Amino acid sequence: MEAVGGAAAILQLIDVALKTTIQVYKIYADFRDAKDTHKRLAREMRDLVRVLQQLLDVVLDSDPDKPKSGHAEALREMLEGEDSIVACCQKDVIEVSNLLGEIPSASWPIRKRKIDRILSNIASTRAQLGLAVQTQSMAVVLDIRRTLDRHESYMRQHVESESNKAIFGWLNPPDVWESLKNALQKRQPGTGEWLTKTPEFEYWKRNPGSLWLSGMPGAGKTIMSSTIVTFMLSEAQTSASAVVYSYFDFSNESQQEAQSFLRTCIAQLAAKNPAAYDILVGLRNRCSEAQGQQPRLEELLAATLAALGCFSQAFVVVDALDECSEHGKLLNIVKELQSVRNLHLVLLSRPEQEIEKALSSSAKELPLRGAEVDQDIAAYIQERIHRSGEMQEWTGEDREKVEAQLTEMAGGMFRWVQCQLDSLEKCIDSNQVDETLASLPPDLPSTYERILVNLDVKSAARVRDVMVALAFARRPLQVGEVMDIVSISITDYPRAKKSGNTVYLNQLLSLCSSMVSISTSGSGEKKKQEMRLAHASVKDYLVSKQLRSGPASAFYTTPSQGHLLMAAKSIACLLNQNDVSDFGPHTLEEVPFLLYSALNWVHHARDANLETNRGSLDDLIFALFHRDGDAYINWHRVTGRHGPATPVEGYAWDIHIRDGSKLIDGGRPCPKERLLNGHQIDRPLHHALQWNLWRVVQRLLDAGHDPNGYSKGNRAPLHYGVLQRALESMDLILHRGGNVDIGDWIGDTPAMFCAYKAKDPVTMEWLMDHGASLFPVSRRSGNLLQCAAMEGDPDVLEVILRKKPLNVSPDIGVDHNYNEIADLATPLQCAAYAGNLACIELLLKYGANVNLAKGKVGTALHAAGASGNLEAFQLLLERGADPNVVNGQYGSVLWAAAYGGDRECVRICLQRGLSIDELRTIRLFPEKKWLDLFDDERDKLMSDIIRNAGDRYCRDIFDAARSGMTSRVKAYLDGAEDRKAELEKKHEIHMRTPLSWAAAGGHIETVKYLAMEGANLNVWGRGLETPLEFGCLAGRLDMVKCLLALGARAEFRQAGKYRTAVVCAEMSGNKELVEFLKALEEDRTVTFEFEGQTYEHDGDKGYKRKQ
Known part of the structure; x- marks a missing residue:
């Protein structure tokens, strides 16, 4: 069958149907008693035209390299010949048109019966054509699914290969494949395909730039993003092109940070291109040199930009910008990405003011509204009604009424339509269908309100717990975890416990209709069922002013109240594990919520600090910390000795327990008292400080806990407080006798801890204002200025320099072996050795002497050379450092640079003619000067100098x-x-x-x-x-x-x-x-x-x- 012939038949029928529709509207004024038939006629013609247009799209798509190739051939019988379905349908429509044109109006009742009969034929034909289109669409979907499966298989094979597991495991990107598959499962075949044919999208596809798809909550943005991703994956299949996609997710904290987007990008780019993979490896190696730390956002961004440069074209799709918790950071990242010349960027979000302001001048906006979106929604309604088991026994008239009214009222809101269909499916007779249609809520908030108001009091309490838990959990919760949450009572203090009442999942889900969904993630042994809020708009509603002042106000919550509930439920779960003799790996299987509770309750408790209506939360925390040693020990057996601050997944249970009954320490039975008081696990006061649980800190101090007591690692509570800027808790410690300059086992004070670990200028300012001194000396760090200069946070260093006494020089320091690596004596030497350029500039700004020779290393220039930091070496020379100073263990700057091993530093020294007499001791070229040497002689000389320096200055x-x-x-x-x-x-x-x-x-x-x-x-x-x-x-x-x-x-x-x-x-x-x-x-x-x-x-x- 020729595509042109089939298209002609379809176009003829479309033309006749459109003329008939116009005719209907013209005669409506003359036939008032024909209102119902008129509506049915107009609706049937409209739906017929829509299906025909979809059919025309299939017929005209004859590109053999695209998924729809060959589908037109399968429609031959429907389109060809005088007896084809399309030809018969055209005759029916013409007959309706003729009937409408007959006069006089008195004959209308007779004509109405004929028209109704013909309309039934047309509806049947439309259904057959729609099924054909759907069959072809499903074939397209299967083709797309095969493309996606090949893409996912390739990505997973690369990421999970033995040689690459380590690097991708370290990067730990979010699993975007699951997000894409979940979106595709919700997508009606054909939805959003109109977008790929718009001039804006065609231009974006051919030309690098940014396209912003904006839409209100529930407008189907995530479904649209999946359409774009699948389309681009099928279009850009060359090795020189990359398709990258990322999803922000309101229900998963790990997918709400700006960093998660960059990790996703570089992981997908590295999996496709060896050069991009090498960039990732380089990033990992640099972080390994810093003792296994994770990369900073700036480092991830730089690596992502470099990886994008490995492709001739890169297409990046980012969904739900508004669900990112760090809008400012994300929009700055977007700005940097937009500077990449080969990048095609699609962004999807709500039209929020901050996002709109940032993108208005840099991205082409395409609002998701209009006739095309309405057609997608109409198709979704038809398909949903068609496959609904509940609606199959309905009369055709009821189904038509539902389809007509929802299509008319949708207003571009997929989510609203979905909720109304969920509600309508529960109708048990035609009267209830009519009543439901007559009282449809106008928007999503009103829809959610109706669901909640109709719950009985007992059920409402459980549903509220479920929805609040899902809204504020730090990751999607598994079904078993949710069941535990519902069954745990926090009103039975002091022993909050799990009730014996069994909760039935299906009944619970029916109560949460349209507001909660269950999805399956993973495969094989890792397969799990997760429960989450059905849409981001549900969470928005739970914290909205409309809910707070409406009839369902009992469900209203704030973020702090939500975190308080999660903290209380979690601690109650831990308090139930109050027997050290009956606790082990089996407990995690018996209590699914236990692992989440152990790892996350402190995070929820910290985020609930602003809540004034505390309920029993502080009593529960105090019970765990002070009254229940068994539960406290068992908590650490899940998370590790330091608790959830540095949790270790799969922590060895036999560290504390063996044979199910004996506490073990070094293979010997260990009394509980030793674990609790003998530095075997962190003390309660330290945990309370670390998470700034200041109300509990006060109660623990009142109960006699030592404000200067040492915990595991021999650190005091204040050391823990600086990690989370726990200023309120730190205030309490100082007022109860805490020592602001208390040293840990190596002499590091809380201020030093802040300088090299927390790196927080606000906390440092608080410490300086409360008397932190510059003069205590740590065996690891020297004094506070040296510690801050070495660790390299300029904001923290500037606070110290600004707050120090005026009579204290910025060169104050002690000669010490920094972390048993280098002998350094001044802050400037420390900054130079570490290569911290910003700190070098700061110290010089506050008056540090660039040529001060002190200690074993010599000057700051010696220190930069000895560590091989070329940039610091060059900066000091630019700021007036004298390369001729001979001092310290290396003597000349040349020998310091040679020991550092950086050839460029050595070259700079030799070009300046430094220590030429000393070089003659090497006896390679005793009669020549540097300028007289050939390049190969220079390379040989530098290699010999560096080798000699290693032998000459190795300390031990x-x-x-x-x-x-x-x-x-x-x-x-x-x-x-x-x-x-x-x-x-x-x-x-x-x-x-x-x-x-x-x-x-x-x-x-x-x-x-x-x-x-x-x-x-x-x-x-x-x-x-x-x-x-x-x-x-x-x-x-x-x-x-x-x-x-x-x-x-x-x-x-x-x-x-x-x-x-x-x-x-x-x-x-x-x-x-x-x-x-x-x-x-x-x-x-x-x-x-x-x-x-x-x-x-x-x-x-x-x-x-x-x-």
Whole structure:
């Protein structure tokens, strides 16, 4: 069948139907008694035209490379010949037109019967044509599904491959595939396809730029985004093009942050392009050098921009900007993305003022409203009625009435239509259908109000708990967790407990009709049912002024009240676990809500701080902290010894319990009192400070808790308070005798803790205003100025410089070995060594002496050179640093730069003619100057200088092991009076041996040499970490295999230890390493390869080479 012939037949019928529609409106005034028939006629002609237009779209789509290819051929019988369905339908419409034209009006009743009969024929034909279109649309959907499946399979295969698991596990992007699939499940075939044919979209597709689709709540923006994504995935299938999609989600905190969008982008880009993957690897490596930290937003953005440059064209679709909790950060990211020349960006959101202001001049706005959206909604209504089991037994007249009225009242709101259909499906007779249609609520808030008002009092309380929990949970809740929440009572204080009343899921869902939905995520063993609010507008309604002042006001909540309810339910769940002898992994299966409670109650409690109507929350927290040692211990057995501040998933239960009854510490029975009071787990006051639960802090202090008491890690409550800017709680501590300058086990004060860990200028200002001193000295950090300069937050450093006494110099410092890495004596030396350019500028602005020579290192320029920080080196030279100063352990700046190993720093020194006399001692080119050397001679000279500096200035065996200088390690051992003592020597702070330093640094050859010399492979550091665990913390799989091959003990979860091998691997983010260790732990017959050899388990001896 020729497409043109089929199109002609359809166009003829469309023309006749449109003329008939016009005729209906012309005669309506003359036939007042024909009102109902007129309406039916107009509606039938309109629906017929809509179906024909969809059919025409299928027929005209003859591109063999597109999903609809060949579908027109399947419609041959419907379109060809005098007896075809289209031809017969055209005859029916012409007959109706003729009947309408007959005169006089007195014959109308007779004509009406004929018209009704013909309309029934037309309706049947329309249904057949609609089914044909739907069949073709489903074929398109299946084609799209195949495209998506191929895309998802490729992405998951890449992300989950053995070689890439570690990098993508560390990045931890949100699972956007699940979000896309959920959107597609709700999408009616054909919905939104009109958009891809608009001039605006066609222009966007061909030309880089930004398109903003704006729509009110419930307008179907997420469905539209899925249409765009699937369309672009089928269009842009070359390796030079990338299609990236991201969804913000009001029901999942991890998908509300601006960072989550960047993680999603770079993950998808890296999975498709090797160059983009290398950019991600580079980002991971830089963060690994900073001891496994996660990247900052600026670093993620820079990596994403670089990865986008790896493609000739990139199409990025971002849904629900308004559901991001960080609008300012996100809009700044969008602004940066819009500067990328090859980027086609689609943004979808509500037309909120902040978003509109940011995008008005940089993106083409396309509002989601108008005839095309109305047609999509009409198609959705027809399909929903057609497949509704409840409506199948309805009369055709009732179905038509519902379709007509909802189509007329929809106003572009998919969500409103969905809710009304949910309600109408419950009607049991025609009268109820009429009553429901006569009282349809005008908008979404009124719809939700009607649902809630109709609940009985007892059911209303449970439904409120469910909806508030779903609205403020930090992630989507599983069905079992919701059932636990509903059944937990918080009114039975002091022992809040789970009621024995069974809650039935289906009945609960029917009560929450249209406001709650269940979806399935994951697959296989990871498959789970999640319950969430059906739409973001439901959460908006729960906190709205309209609900607060309306008849359903009992359901109104504020964010702080919502978090208070979640905190109270969570703590009640923990208090129910009040028996240490009957608690273990089985408990998590029996109480689904327990894991969520343990990890998240403190977050909810902190977010409820502003709520004045506290209920029993503070009593419950106090009961957990002060009165119930068993529940408090069990809480830590879920989250780890430090609680949810640094939770470790899969934490070893046998650290505290074995055989279900005995508390264990180092393999010995451990009394509860020792766990609670002997620094084995963090103390309650420290937790209360960390999360700023100031009301509970006061009660704990009143109950006798020590404001200066030390907890696990030997830190005081104030150290914990600075982590979360807990100023109210910190005030209470100081007023009850707390010491603002109290030092931890190494001498770090709360202010130092703030400088290098919290990096919060507001908290630092509070500490300075409350008497924090510059003069306490830490063995790790030096004084406060040195600590702040080294860690590099300029805002924190400026607070200290601004608040310090006027008579205190910015050069005040003590000569110390910073973190057992470098000898530094002034704040400027610290900033220069760390390469913190902003801090260097600040210190110079406040009067620091750029050429002050002090301590072992010399000047700040020596420090920059010794650490190999080229940018800091160049900045100091620009600010007047004298490169001719000879001072400190290196003497000249040249030798400091050579020890740092940066060739450009060395080149700068040589170009300036520094220390040329000293160079002659190398005896490579004794008669030549730098300017006389050829390029290859210069390279050889610099290499020789750097090698000589390593030998000349390596301070000790620790320095040599940390840097992987095996020859220097050998030299230190050869020169030692007691070789064994030199091997087992430990640093004062970290208690690391040379072997531990080499393992942490990944220096395999150095580790092998030390092991050969008899170094203890299982020696413990300060945190009880062995060299194997240091290798795990660094995420180095090759190092772990090396140590196991050398004979390191393979007890991956040793009782009594905090950082076991598995836990350390989890902390590194290297999932490949975690799985490797778990495989060895679970099956001792598993072997592994290292340097071409196979190793197998050998009982208590660890692993041996397989014969």
